Amino acid sequence: MRIAVIRKGHFNAAHQLYVPSWTREKNERIFGKCANPNFHGHNYELEVTVIGEIDPVTGMLINLKTLKDIITEHIEEYFDHKNLNLEFEEFKDSPPTTENLCIVIYNRLRTVLDEKYDVKVRLSETPRNFAEYPVN
């Protein structure tokens, strides 16, 4: 009798994609315009899925107000209006691709959401590009 609850969030950030150990030419060949050293940016849209059992009294899997506040505090306020490359340890050694950002967000939420829940994160970088983690 497991159910899922999904809550959306969003933040705006700047980034660039590059691997420091590569030449600029190789970075541009692999990452294209995303390797622009002056940065570009996105409106990131976030979808957090929490899975578990309903509380029979409240009829809630998780209080949506609580989930909203967790996303605001741990994801939106953490990343909003920031530069992913310059302001985050998490992207010092790995490029802030949609995939890596999605995993970083998952790991941040996993530490604050009760262990009884399963958690999934879907992140869009543009209206046509998404990542989802984890998957079976």
Added chain:
Amino acid sequence: MRIAVIRKGHFNAAHQLYVPSWTREKNERIFGKCANPNFHGHNYELEVTVIGEIDPVTGMLINLKTLKDIITEHIEEYFDHKNLNLEFEEFKDSPPTTENLCIVIYNRLRTVLDEKYDVKVRLSETPRNFAEYPVN
């Protein structure tokens, strides 16, 4: 060779969230503004997923016209422009949260859709809040 077909629906309804055995203070502490005794309301958006095998002659899993009519008759006409708390036995003893409403919708569809199909329901209460039932 299983495939899914998804059909969307929608209805508008009023509700409030409260547990009758709790004090009003406790209801407001847990449910916040949703506990307003004068009710508030939503445009509910529904996504019904039917899963099974394609009919090799028609190329259809289920006739989408049939699925649309089932959703209209058993969900939209049943809930549209109603008060979930005052007009439904289903929410006499359990609050009409998105989770509980999603399960009620699933159970109604499950009784009318052929047993050969698996069924899933995704229900949004606002563009940022969803429930999905069942999940693995």
Added chain:
Amino acid sequence: MRIAVIRKGHFNAAHQLYVPSWTREKNERIFGKCANPNFHGHNYELEVTVIGEIDPVTGMLINLKTLKDIITEHIEEYFDHKNLNLEFEEFKDSPPTTENLCIVIYNRLRTVLDEKYDVKVRLSETPRNFAEYPVN
């Protein structure tokens, strides 16, 4: 050299449509399911347009943070999770149709936004129904 800035907002509310001086039959004939005395509800989506001249130093017509705060305080917090019929003087003598609600919102914003701006409001009751006020 006039420019417009548009900011969206949203709130959820319950209502019913009826004219007290009419019989229930006439109310149901004119307003259909919207006349349900138990109320139904909607996710209202709001689009506020402010028109005027850009400040040449800031490059802004109006500070969008200010506009967002005005919409939150004077519209969203005023109407969100409320019953339009039971909790507002504005709808004591006139039904809370999308048209009337749009005008009430316009009048509230007009009193708090600087007179140097022109203001327009677009309000959706469902994804397929809108009102817009004023129009030329």
Added chain:
Amino acid sequence: MRIAVIRKGHFNAAHQLYVPSWTREKNERIFGKCANPNFHGHNYELEVTVIGEIDPVTGMLINLKTLKDIITEHIEEYFDHKNLNLEFEEFKDSPPTTENLCIVIYNRLRTVLDEKYDVKVRLSETPRNFAEYPVN
């Protein structure tokens, strides 16, 4: 540690639904207005999901530019502004339903995407009708 990347695409096409071995009456009874012999058409929206392991150097599951180019070449340019019934061998013996078109798209992508990836396709024919293939 599996992750999914999703990329959207779209194309516009004409089609009709009918089974050649049936009478026109039976086709109209089963397929309704979709059996119009003069054709009708749709804006098809496509969502391609690729699942696998991230490359630890690039932080990418698959280069999104590569995935976009594959979708453009093998799906969008193949189907866009075409008649599904008249111009494709794939629909000579089976009607171009959303389900069958979804499977044809999956099979085309499966042959060009590296075997190390799992692939899923979600296809919408209208904003309210979708198919998804494969499903567990």
Added chain:
Amino acid sequence: MRIAVIRKGHFNAAHQLYVPSWTREKNERIFGKCANPNFHGHNYELEVTVIGEIDPVTGMLINLKTLKDIITEHIEEYFDHKNLNLEFEEFKDSPPTTENLCIVIYNRLRTVLDEKYDVKVRLSETPRNFAEYPVN
């Protein structure tokens, strides 16, 4: 004190763009892939704006149920699942471009909507292409 009410509609149709007095080469040079003689198609999305004065008793500019029924009868049922080139006198001598289709829809609605209203039509052929008629 004029206000606008907007109601959305939609229909799916096939068409091609060509001018009979031109060669096929010229048609393909001007209309590109849209000149495919086998037809292609679209999900047309429609936005009908009605402008006038509110009825002070009902709080309505026009009964939205009436407006919905007019759009269903005179536009959706007229065009849905049809071939614009083969089944309509209106496009015998002029190509069914978004512009021409928008004007045809406007003219149909203008004859059935009360003269006291101003009317505008916005029509999208794809999520990125629109026409609007009339404009000042």
Added chain:
Amino acid sequence: MRIAVIRKGHFNAAHQLYVPSWTREKNERIFGKCANPNFHGHNYELEVTVIGEIDPVTGMLINLKTLKDIITEHIEEYFDHKNLNLEFEEFKDSPPTTENLCIVIYNRLRTVLDEKYDVKVRLSETPRNFAEYPVN
């Protein structure tokens, strides 16, 4: 008998909002998080409206393929994956607010679109913030 045609476009860019002659404190007080000196970014969505008379032979106001190519060449390729502050003369002396960027885009399009057309630009910085230029 004037008609409008609308075509959408989009690009992703980084920016920050600040006035060089102000202190950092004043910039942060006025522009808030948007003044982050490390930049942030957005997915900009663009809506170009062209207004004029239909060509009676083609049924087109402007060839939508031509309009799409103009937007791609003069707007999307010019701004996409760039830093608005560091890479554009246009924003050397005025901050790249939505309003100023909207006017810059309008001016670029105005020089390449035939004088017989009226032109309008609507630009969104986030799904909730827009600018529109010019307005009456």
